[in-house]
Amino acid sequence: MRIYYVLILLVSSMAFSQNGTIKGKITSNQGVVPSVTVSIQKLDVMIVADENGNYEIKDVPLGTHRVVFNFIGFKTETKTVKVTSPTPMVVNVTLQEDTMALDEVVITGTMKEVRRSESPIPVEIITQKLFKKNPTPSLFEAVGMVNGVQPQLNCNVCNTGDIHINGMEGPYTLILIDGMPIVSALSTVYGLNGIPNSMVERIEVVKGPASSLYGSEAMGGIINVITKNPSKAPELSADTFLTDWGELSVDMGGKFSVGKAHGLIGLNYFTFDSRIDNNNDNFTDMTLQNRISVFNKWSFDRNNNRIASIAGRYVYEDRWGGEMDWTSAARGGDEIYGESIYTKRAELIGMYQLPTEEKIFTQFSYNFHDQNSFYGDVPYMAEQQVAFVQTYWDKPIGENHTLLLGAAMRYTYYDDNTPGTASSDGTSNRPSETPLPGIFIQDEWKVNEKHTLLGGYRFDYDENHGGVHSPRVAYKFSPNNNNTVRASFGSGFRVVNLFTEDHAALSGSRDVIIAEELDPERSYSGNLNYVLKVPTDSFYLGFDVTGFYTYFTNKIVGDFDTNPDAIIYDNLRGHAISQGVSLNVDATFTFPLKIMAGVTWMDVFQIEENEAGDLERLQQIQAPKWSGTLVATYSFPNNYSIDVTGNWYGPMRLPILPNDFRPEYSPWFLIANIQGTKKFDSGLEFYGGVKNLLDFVPDNPIIRPFDPFDRNVDVDNPNGYTFDPNYNYASLQGARAFLGMRYNLF
Known part of the structure; x- marks a missing residue:
């Protein structure tokens, strides 16, 4: 009888000590997403999904785990998965495109919404995420995060300035709010000061002439808030x-x-x-x-x-x-x-x-x-x-x-x-x-x-x-x-x-x-x-x-x-x-x-x-x-x-x-x-x-x-x-x- 109990305890112990598996398929609204990074941080585990969007993490200890799915151009997705047995847990994930990532919608280049990758005019973007990496009290300073855009102070006493695009002085830059030339010549110095950052979705920068759409002042470039x-x-x-x-x-x-x-x-x-x-x-x-x-x-x-x-x-x-x-x-x-x-x-x-x-x-x-x-x-x-x-x-x-x-x-x-x-x-x-x-x-x-x-x-x-x-x-x-x-x-x-x-x-x-x-x-x-x-x-x-x-x-x-x-x-x-x-x-x-x-x-x-x-x-x-x-x-x-x-x-x-x-x-x-x-x-x-x-x-x-x-x-x-x-x-x-x-x- 004692041997019987010992065998039961041994089998139970072996069952509970077994690890499980998490697997599934990763897709988006455009189909499968290959090469997605899948990680469980606390286990120091990181794998890459295959070309068909399939992934499998083996030898996962029983318990609750946070599984992170990360890929360029998509929002990071986190799933909480409870592994209770050796039977594979199937966790399928649908990733959402990240509008703040590589292929944002832009309007400045052509005066209408178009995906950035499809725009015939190159457009550079500063998003809310970038604002937060170096907080500033005004957008005048924030646009300096764009390569080739230089917020330039012109006086050491009153600290007024303008924005240079590719070395051209501020008056050659047309500043817009929601596509409207709201910032006129008198306020090129102050126009970007005082726009609440909480109101801003993004800033679009077009370098080069745009007078064919926006008229006077759009000689050197456009900054569109x-x-x-x-x-x-x-x-x-x-x-x-x-x-x-x-x-x-x-x-x-x-x-x-x-x-x-x-x-x-x-x-x-x-x-x-x-x-x-x-x-x-x-x-x-x-x-x-x-x-x-x-x-x-x-x-x-x-x-x-x-x-x-x-x-x-x-x-x-x-x-x-x-x-x-x-x-x-x-x-x-x-x-x-x-x-x-x-x-x-x-x-x-x-x-x-x-x-x-x-x-x-x-x-x-x-x-x-x-x-x-x-x-x-x-x-x-x-x-x-x-x-x-x-x-x-x-x-x-x-x-x-x-x-x-x-x-x-x-x-x-x-x-x-x-x-x-x-x-x-x-x-x-x-x-x-x-x-x-x-x-x-x-x-x-x-x-x-x-x-x-x-x-x-x-x-x-x-x-x-x-x-x-x-x-x-x-x-x-x-x-x-x-x-x-x-x-x-x-x-x-x-x-x-x-x-x-x-x-x-x-x-x-x-x-x-x-x-x-x-x-x-x-x-x-x-x-x-x-x-x-x-x-x-x-x-x-x-x-x-x-x-x-x-x-x-x-x-x-x-x-x-x-x-x-x-x-x-x-x-x-x-x-x-x-x-x-x-x-x-x-x-x-x-x-x-x-x-x-x-x-x-x-x-x-x-x-x-x-x-x-x-x-x-x-x-x-x-x-x-x-x-x-x-x-x-x-x-x-x-x-x-x-x-x-x-x-x-x-x-x-x-x-x-x-x-x-x-x-x-x-x-x-x-x-x-x-x-x-x-x-x-x-x-x-x-x-x-x-x-x-x-x-x-x-x-x-x-x-x-x-x-x-x-x-x-x-x-x-x-x-x-x-x-x-x-x-x-x-x-x-x-x-x-x-x-x-x-x-x-x-």
């Missing part, structure tokens, strides 16, 4: 962080519904109120700021999923920089130097799809911008209003052609206290009123599965300069899913208002001389892009290389060299060129490491006849020949992760004074950041890290800071230096720690 669809946004979101410099950023958003209307509201608040002068020049290293922005967007349910949306934004900002003892009582005076800017801005944008069988859309926007500012004792008071409306027809023709036909009207009112709006004799003020009607047509011809051809043309009429023609042609060749070649050519134009676009024209340190009546600028650009995808069982590599070339005529250039006390503006008697090559590399591994890196080489210069009739080549100011970006993420167990981000730049030419002791070219430098994040299942996450980890700051950013009003230039000044704050190539903020918290309720 795509806001979230209210019906798909989180119920509540919040993101706030604080730095040890005293910067506080608060970003909040929430959605709500009223019948068939879905609303989304976002709030952004940023404040910095610490007078810091680490370089001991008696000037603030960073402007003191208070900024608040409110954004409200509504979408409406309609029959047949037709589109109807409207959104509004209001921004108020008070910023100043200057001598450490400056107060608002000294504003506009000539005793204590300060640069003080009050900005009020209101925007309204909307889209409505007509209730017809044909796909006809109407878009509209309006913005009001008021700027009350003093640069030392030099006032700049300006008001600008821009109204824009366009209607376009998206019409498929046959199986292979898609026609886009539209008309647009843009009206700009601008007034300020500068010579820019003065009468020819200078005795009266004449605000500028500029209507700019235009028509455009675009045909996208899908020749077959491998070849796509796009042609576009736009005609605009300016009352001062007559008709302007803007053609564009693009071609895409995809022999297979892993190789794509894109080529494009087009032209662009813009009419310049110096006082709204060039901060140097506002600086109290130099006089502004307009040597002649300025003609509109024109550009002719070509791009060649090649995308290579290399998927393997253990890693994925993506290569994206682009060669670009832009030729400018009538380029308006500020001459800083002829007279150190003045800036002389005229049309270039010659031409200017921006050319170069950029390379982006994406690497994702089966272990939890992701790397995105980019490098750009560019040569931006102008060629003009000098007084002797000889051609001279001059390098563009603040356009480094070499630059690059880095984003690396490593994920640890229990939802911990580390992000390392950085931007590096080669030497760039700077505006120097005659006999300047400072070098004409900046040094090589790197701005590196590190961040650690802990996520919780409740939607809460904490993060912290260090910005500008290497503590890099420029030397001697302001010349003669002790005499900002140039009262003593003849005293003990053998080189004749004058006050000049425009020698800038990087922020004066050194290393600083930050700590933040996010919450998302879905």
